[in-house]
Every structure is written in C-alpha cells, then in structure tokens.
Amino acid sequence: MPQLNEFTYSSRFSDSIPIVGSAFTKNQQDAIPLSFGFPAPETFPIQPIIDATTYSLMTDGDRALQYTGGDGKKKIAQWIVDRSKLRSIETSAENVLVTTGSMQAIDLAVRTLTDENDEVWIEAPTFFGAVRIFQLAGVRLRSFPVDQNGVDVDAIEKELIDATNNHQPLPKMIYVMPNYHNPTGVNLSLERRKKLAALAYRYNFFILEDDAYVDLNFSNIYVPAIYHYAPERVIYLSTFSKLIAPSIRMGWAIGNDSVIQKMHLLKVDGTTSAFVQEIVANVLEKMNVETHISSITQLYRERCEAMISAVLNYFGDEVTFVVPKGGFFLWLTFPLGVNTSHLVQACVDKGVNFIAGEYFYEGCLEFNHLRLCFTFCDEKKIDEGIKKIAEVYFANKNLQLFQEAE
Amino acid sequence: MPQLNEFTYSSRFSDSIPIVGSAFTKNQQDAIPLSFGFPAPETFPIQPIIDATTYSLMTDGDRALQYTGGDGKKKIAQWIVDRSKLRSIETSAENVLVTTGSMQAIDLAVRTLTDENDEVWIEAPTFFGAVRIFQLAGVRLRSFPVDQNGVDVDAIEKELIDATNNHQPLPKMIYVMPNYHNPTGVNLSLERRKKLAALAYRYNFFILEDDAYVDLNFSNIYVPAIYHYAPERVIYLSTFSKLIAPSIRMGWAIGNDSVIQKMHLLKVDGTTSAFVQEIVANVLEKMNVETHISSITQLYRERCEAMISAVLNYFGDEVTFVVPKGGFFLWLTFPLGVNTSHLVQACVDKGVNFIAGEYFYEGCLEFNHLRLCFTFCDEKKIDEGIKKIAEVYFANKNLQLFQEAE
Structure with missing residues (x-):
C-alpha cells in the first residue's frame, strides 16, 4: 500500500461552523420535543x-x-x-x-x-x-x-x-x-x-x-x-x-x-x-387549500394558547414574550444574567428539550432567551414540558447556575 | 419610485457558462429524441x-x-x-x-x-x-x-x-x-x-x-x-x-x-x-432488483444493437465507433474536418436530434463526433432517426457544410 499523504481540504468553508441540529438531537430521543420547528404530523395530508x-x-x-x-x-x-x-x-x-x-x-x-x-x-x-x-x-x-x-x-x-x-x-x-x-x-x-x-x-x-x-x-x-x-x-x-x-x-x-x-x-x-x-x-x-390551512392554523393557535397559558402558569412574571400571531415559535426572555444554555442538559435529563437563545445570534450573543416550538406537541405534552422547564429553572435559579458565559 | 441603481451580481460564476440542455430543447418537440440521456419510460416501476x-x-x-x-x-x-x-x-x-x-x-x-x-x-x-x-x-x-x-x-x-x-x-x-x-x-x-x-x-x-x-x-x-x-x-x-x-x-x-x-x-x-x-x-x-435490472439491460441491449445496425446500414464505413457494453450512448466519429454542429439544425428540420460532439469537450475541442442515446426510443424510431441523420449528412457532405469551425 503506498504511503498516504495528508490531503488539504478546501478552505472554502470553515471547520468551525457549528451544525446546531446535531448538537440538540443527542440523548434527547425520549424528551418532549419543544426544540425543533416541526409541523404537527396531524396536519399532513396523507x-x-x-x-x-x-x-x-x-x-x-x-x-x-x-x-x-x-x-x-x-x-x-x-x-x-x-x-x-x-x-x-x-x-x-x-x-x-x-x-x-x-x-x-x-x-x-x-x-x-x-x-x-x-x-x-x-x-x-x-x-x-x-x-x-x-x-x-x-x-x-x-x-x-x-x-x-x-x-x-x-x-x-x-x-x-x-x-x-x-x-x-x-x-x-x-x-x-x-x-x-x-x-x-x-x-x-x-x-x-x-x-x-x-x-x-x-x-x-x-x-x-x-x-x-x-x-x-x-x-x-x-x-x-x-x-x-x-x-x-x-x-x-x-x-x-x-x-x-x-x-x-x-x-x-x-x-x-x-x-x-x-x-x-x-x-x-x-x-x-x-x-x-x-x-x-x-x-x-x-385539496381545498383554504380549508386545509384553516385547520392547521386552528390547531396551532390552540397549541400556542396552551403554551402561553403554561408559561404564565409555571413561570409567572419571571419571563417576558411577545404573543405570536402565527408561525411556530414562542420566544421567552429571562432576566439578564440568565444563560439558558446552562438549562439544556438538566431539562433533557428531566425529559424536555428546547433551543437555547445563543444559537440564534451571530456576533452579538444574548444568552437570556430560549425558543419553544408550539406546533409539534399536543396541549398536554406542551403543559408537561413547560412545567418541567420551569421546575428545572426555579430549582437551579438560586444556585446561580445561569451566569452569562464570559 | 426611487431610482434603480445597477446591481453588480456576484462574480462567483461566469455568465458565459453555457447551459447545453436549453440549447437543444428548442424547436425539437416533435423530433425523434436521440439527444438526451433519458431512460426508457417502459422501465419505470410505476x-x-x-x-x-x-x-x-x-x-x-x-x-x-x-x-x-x-x-x-x-x-x-x-x-x-x-x-x-x-x-x-x-x-x-x-x-x-x-x-x-x-x-x-x-x-x-x-x-x-x-x-x-x-x-x-x-x-x-x-x-x-x-x-x-x-x-x-x-x-x-x-x-x-x-x-x-x-x-x-x-x-x-x-x-x-x-x-x-x-x-x-x-x-x-x-x-x-x-x-x-x-x-x-x-x-x-x-x-x-x-x-x-x-x-x-x-x-x-x-x-x-x-x-x-x-x-x-x-x-x-x-x-x-x-x-x-x-x-x-x-x-x-x-x-x-x-x-x-x-x-x-x-x-x-x-x-x-x-x-x-x-x-x-x-x-x-x-x-x-x-x-x-x-x-x-x-x-x-x-421489488426483485435483479429481475428489474435484467429487464432494463435486455431492452437497452436490443436498442443498442438496433442502433448499431442502423448506423452500419445507413452510414457504412463513413463513421467509426466503439461498441458499448452497456450504458446509454453510442459515440460516432466522422472523418476529420466534419463539424457535427453544422448538422444539428438540418437534422432537427428533418425531425431528429442528437448532441454535437463539441459540447463534450472543454479546452481541446473536437468537432467530428456526435452522441446518440439508444435507450429512450424504440427500435423503429431509432432506425428512422439514424436514417434521417445519414440522409442529412450525405446530402450535405458534398456541399462542404461541415468544415471545422475556426
């Protein structure tokens, strides 16, 4: 076998570009999935x-x-x-x-x-x-x-x-x-x-x-x-x-x-x-497209409302958010100093996931947000998931685990 | 309406890169298609x-x-x-x-x-x-x-x-x-x-x-x-x-x-x-993949043989080619000096198409080849198509229409 030289790959793109997806799917198989933006399978016109x-x-x-x-x-x-x-x-x-x-x-x-x-x-x-x-x-x-x-x-x-x-x-x-x-x-x-x-x-x-x-x-x-x-x-x-x-x-x-x-x-x-x-x-x-869209948006509105109820119920005044008028996501803002990335693993251990806010920034990082997807899970799972996140958050809040990363 | 400035597009790619496909599908709707490498629809496992x-x-x-x-x-x-x-x-x-x-x-x-x-x-x-x-x-x-x-x-x-x-x-x-x-x-x-x-x-x-x-x-x-x-x-x-x-x-x-x-x-x-x-x-x-492949290759072998027969029949010794042992294509080589690009339009007018050889070269152009696809048309069409190309070729050969482009 001839000697294998080192091949220098193209520098068209950097090795350091993170693939956010892969970081979030490890060990999260059984968690309530509030992370990725998946549509509800109930809406698929099978x-x-x-x-x-x-x-x-x-x-x-x-x-x-x-x-x-x-x-x-x-x-x-x-x-x-x-x-x-x-x-x-x-x-x-x-x-x-x-x-x-x-x-x-x-x-x-x-x-x-x-x-x-x-x-x-x-x-x-x-x-x-x-x-x-x-x-x-x-x-x-x-x-x-x-x-x-x-x-x-x-x-x-x-x-x-x-x-x-x-x-x-x-x-x-x-x-x-x-x-x-x-x-x-x-x-x-x-x-x-x-x-x-x-x-x-x-x-x-x-x-x-x-x-x-x-x-x-x-x-x-x-x-x-x-x-x-x-x-x-x-x-x-x-x-x-x-x-x-x-x-x-x-x-x-x-x-x-x-x-x-x-x-x-x-x-x-x-x-x-x-x-x-x-x-x-x-x-x-x-297919009647209008009817199909209506049924999707009705389902998502209900799930969005369920998520907002759960957030108000379990987080009280601790977080702020803009009420979405559509789409997939609810974006929670925590007090400054909270780093939601530090919550991720504890939440996965509890059986729920989300995406920490820092991954949505380039250059000017903010750590005190997190993204929840309200479309994929049913209302019961949503309530359960938000409850778990809140439990993890409040249990660790006094331990000051959430200091902003330097 | 504000003034519209000229926007300079990226120079990542050159405007001069030809899209060969588009050049060959114009006005060729009714022609016997021996140009593109299309599989026989009879082979699709519908x-x-x-x-x-x-x-x-x-x-x-x-x-x-x-x-x-x-x-x-x-x-x-x-x-x-x-x-x-x-x-x-x-x-x-x-x-x-x-x-x-x-x-x-x-x-x-x-x-x-x-x-x-x-x-x-x-x-x-x-x-x-x-x-x-x-x-x-x-x-x-x-x-x-x-x-x-x-x-x-x-x-x-x-x-x-x-x-x-x-x-x-x-x-x-x-x-x-x-x-x-x-x-x-x-x-x-x-x-x-x-x-x-x-x-x-x-x-x-x-x-x-x-x-x-x-x-x-x-x-x-x-x-x-x-x-x-x-x-x-x-x-x-x-x-x-x-x-x-x-x-x-x-x-x-x-x-x-x-x-x-x-x-x-x-x-x-x-x-x-x-x-x-x-x-x-x-x-x-x-699906039985082996059986499926066998039926495809049998069909293509027959069509390839039909094409070779037609070429021998209508072109005689005028062209040379390697007999394919598989695949999609037969590549005809004409005498040096022939430019097959000059045949294209006359053949389309007669109701048959192919791809002129020059499009398969980068830098070191050769003009005296053409590519035929034997998979898409049935044997009758293949025979008819090759006959038409030969007719156009021999009718124009003495007119010296096929001089190599400078």
Whole structure:
C-alpha cells in the first residue's frame, strides 16, 4: 500500500461552523420535543398525497418519472403566482424558481448576489440554518436587533449612512423574516417594510425575504410582502414544508428575471424532483387549500394558547414574550444574567428539550432567551414540558447556575 | 419610485457558462429524441412506486412526511452498502451520503476538495453537466484524451511528472467515468484503474469516480471500481436515476469519513427528501432488483444493437465507433474536418436530434463526433432517426457544410 499523504481540504468553508441540529438531537430521543420547528404530523395530508401519487403515476407516469416531468411544474409555478397575490406580489411563472426546500433557495440567493467577503446583514436573533449557509458562502455578517415590530430598520439606516460616510462596504443583501419571525414570532410592521424597501433602492442592496410561515397566521390577515414595495430589489422565498409536509423538500423563490436566471444557473441539482412536483400539483388541485390551512392554523393557535397559558402558569412574571400571531415559535426572555444554555442538559435529563437563545445570534450573543416550538406537541405534552422547564429553572435559579458565559 | 441603481451580481460564476440542455430543447418537440440521456419510460416501476407510496404513508406517514423521515434512510444506506460489494467496494452506512441526484454529489465533491483556481483534471470528451459544475466552482480544468480503454492514464502520469518537475500545480481532483462512459460508452481498463489509483496516492489527489451507468451492463459483469484500489482517495458516485427513475432525484456518494462529513456540511438543502427515501426503500425491499435490472439491460441491449445496425446500414464505413457494453450512448466519429454542429439544425428540420460532439469537450475541442442515446426510443424510431441523420449528412457532405469551425 503506498504511503498516504495528508490531503488539504478546501478552505472554502470553515471547520468551525457549528451544525446546531446535531448538537440538540443527542440523548434527547425520549424528551418532549419543544426544540425543533416541526409541523404537527396531524396536519399532513396523507390520503391526498397517496391519491395524488396514484393518479399522477397511473395517468402520466412516463412523464412524471422522467427528468423533465409532466404538467406538474407549470401548475405549481402558476399556483405560486396566484397564491402570491394574497401577499400583494404580482409576478409570473417565469419569475418563480421551485427549489429543493427553501434552504436551497437561501443558498442560491446568497451565492447569486454576493462574492466572498461581501457584507450580508441579518437580524439578531435569526434562523441559524440561514446563518450557516451565509458562513459557508464566506460572506461577512452584521446583526441588527429585532423588537416587537421586527428588525430595527432605523438602526439599519443609521449603519447605511455611517458606512457611506466612512467609505465602508455596504451590504449586498439583507436577510429578513417579516412574518412570524423565527425565533421571536414577531411581524415586521408595515411602516418598516416600506422603509426597508426604500433603503434597498437608495443603497442598492437586495432583500432576501424569507416568508416560510406566512400562511400560518391565526387571524387570516395578510400584510403586503416587502417584495410588493421593492420588486426589483427583493428575492422572496417561501415553502411547502409547512403547508404540505417538510420531507417533500419543496420551496420557491420569486425574483426579477436576472436574479432568477442566475439562481437557475447555480441550481446544479437539476429540476426539483418532477416526481414530487407532479404529486404536489395534484394535491393542490384536488385539496381545498383554504380549508386545509384553516385547520392547521386552528390547531396551532390552540397549541400556542396552551403554551402561553403554561408559561404564565409555571413561570409567572419571571419571563417576558411577545404573543405570536402565527408561525411556530414562542420566544421567552429571562432576566439578564440568565444563560439558558446552562438549562439544556438538566431539562433533557428531566425529559424536555428546547433551543437555547445563543444559537440564534451571530456576533452579538444574548444568552437570556430560549425558543419553544408550539406546533409539534399536543396541549398536554406542551403543559408537561413547560412545567418541567420551569421546575428545572426555579430549582437551579438560586444556585446561580445561569451566569452569562464570559 | 426611487431610482434603480445597477446591481453588480456576484462574480462567483461566469455568465458565459453555457447551459447545453436549453440549447437543444428548442424547436425539437416533435423530433425523434436521440439527444438526451433519458431512460426508457417502459422501465419505470410505476406500480411498485404507487404501492410503496401507499404502504409507506399508511403505515408510517407521520414520520415519512416529517423533516427527519422514518426508517427509509437507514434502509437505503444499507442497500447501497450491500450493492456496492458487486463493485468490490467495502464501506459502511456512515460513509454513504444520499444526495439530490448525483449532480448534487458532483457539486459537493468539487467544493469539498478544491478552492477556486485549483486544478481539476477531466476526460475529453466528458459529461458537460459535470464540466458546468466545475466551472461554477471556479476551478481550472485540464483535459486528457479517452480511447477505447478509457482515459489515457499514461498521459495523466506524464503530466503529473511534468507538473512536479516544473513546480506547476498538481490536480486536487480527477473526474472519471470508468463504466459505460458518457459520451463514448467505453470502459476504463482494469490496468488503468489500478494505475490511476496508485497515482492518486503518489501525487496526493482525489478521484471523483462517477459510476452512474454501472448497473446497465449488457453482460452482467462487474469490474472492481477504482474505489477498491484507493478507498482513501476516491469519492464514488452513483444514482437511482437509471435504476428507478430520474425525477425522484436521488443519488449517492461514498467516501472516507472526513470527505463525507465535509460534503454533509456543504449539503445545505437538508436531508435528501425523506418522503422519496421512504418510497425508494420500500420499492427496493419489495421489488426483485435483479429481475428489474435484467429487464432494463435486455431492452437497452436490443436498442443498442438496433442502433448499431442502423448506423452500419445507413452510414457504412463513413463513421467509426466503439461498441458499448452497456450504458446509454453510442459515440460516432466522422472523418476529420466534419463539424457535427453544422448538422444539428438540418437534422432537427428533418425531425431528429442528437448532441454535437463539441459540447463534450472543454479546452481541446473536437468537432467530428456526435452522441446518440439508444435507450429512450424504440427500435423503429431509432432506425428512422439514424436514417434521417445519414440522409442529412450525405446530402450535405458534398456541399462542404461541415468544415471545422475556426
């Protein structure tokens, strides 16, 4: 056997980029899962998917299973165009790119819009999956705080002015989740949407508008997307993961011709599964989508209310939170000095899990928050889980286990 | 409306990278399709897929539709491990990464192994889809000729020696298709496999072994993969596209721990559709895979023979080719001076298409070849298609339409 030299791997990406997921799934098999953002399996349209598969393959299997697929792709693009009107987005099928989940769309967008070392501005806190993609793309990140009205657009404007005056680089892209923000659950106010859109034109950046949770709103109110105010400067993303099921891996991007064309060029895994697209197109055709969404949001509203009751019941005034109007998450804020990462293991030992707040920050860490997902567990489990977390918290509070890490 | 500034897109990838596919699907709707590498739809296991979908969703739909999936992922990884033994590959499930088609695996591999401007060496001719991915990754390409025994490994060795002596950069990766090569249909000889493997150790590069067509061999003979001779220095790729169906978008990579871990890190679109993995796992469990493969290879052998007969019949001695022992493609070589790109439009006008040879070369263009796919059309269509191409060729030959482009 010849001698094995050391092979130096690419430095395109750093070894130090954490995969948050793997850190949280160890030894948590039997815990009440309040950590990950999983939809309730009760909402999966199992029979419609079976029927759609049978129908698609029986009537057009030769095309549905070929690289190029059948009519499903066109139907889905048109469905997305039609559905987007609810969000005040006027577009056409040519400006829709169906992707392998919206994670792929985030990756294609950042690699289309930026070179390495370009600036991308993000929210703090934000979705760690997106942060990981940005880090792999080698861009520089800067964070802006989120309050009950979404990301602080005035702070963004101030930084844009400062950067301009100081000849510092401006962002190529700003990543925001305007509806039922992950992890905080808040919505970006209409005023801030308009202002951010205007800034995008003035300072010549793109907005990556991640709208994964838009349909999961408890009161069926749709606010115009940022895209509506800056169609030339927004890449809008959404997904079927919450509406149909996550494992089908289907999301989409909407953008101007040039952006979509470039994202398409970078999408080297080929057309997003034409097999799945045939099935989804048929499900959307046969299923009453409005009724389906209503039943999902009703279930999630009840679970959200159950979680809030439990938090009030077991934590009292110890924590604060914004009441979510939709989405998946409740974001608890503890007194300053508490480090929720120190709670994780004790809670897992007790049989419940959550995600500690620090994982949602890049650069400007905060430790006194935690994210709970209210969609996956039933109300009884939710109550039980929150009770356990509170027990662990109050049992250890006086031991001062929660000092902020240096 | 604010003024719209010009936005400078990323220079991560060049606008000039051609998408060969799109160039060939225009105005070719009604043509006899001998161009793209499509499997015969007659081989799609339609009923097994319907049954598998129904079974998977009825028995374990809650998991099959969730992000994390059910038992399918494990079963598929184990199936790949077991099946790999036929190729003399000993591996374990942890070293298998299931990808969104093998195109994604090519992308993950090149981005794992290389930085921008690193050297990647390829075959000439080779699969243009892979070339496009390499170009998007920003690597430098160098081509080595393919003869009837596969890529010229002696030429590779000579270049490695020269590069070492001249302090020129060595390749980080060499991309080869050892079985039923696309587009030439040839196999890499055992001797060359061993030698290339030894060179990988000596000169410290990786081999990206793309084995998409391995199961489509007409005589059911499996030669050891290059991986067998250099397990630490090969990333081995294959796919379910030919075995089950392309639109399910499922391929895989096998590599050492470190490589697979890094590819996994770069795979930002999440777990390859757990929905599809459940279905495929169930199909593989219920279907007699050997019988299925036999029926595919028998069909393809007949079609390949029909194509060869037609070529001999209509072209006589005008073209040469290597008789494929499997795979999808027949590669015709015309006399020097013929430029097959000049035949394309006239053939489309006559109602038949193919892919001109130049698209399979990077850097060292050759124009006097063309690729025919024998799997997609039935024998009658194949005969008709070859007849049309020959008619166009001989009708125009004396008009000297086929001079090599300058």
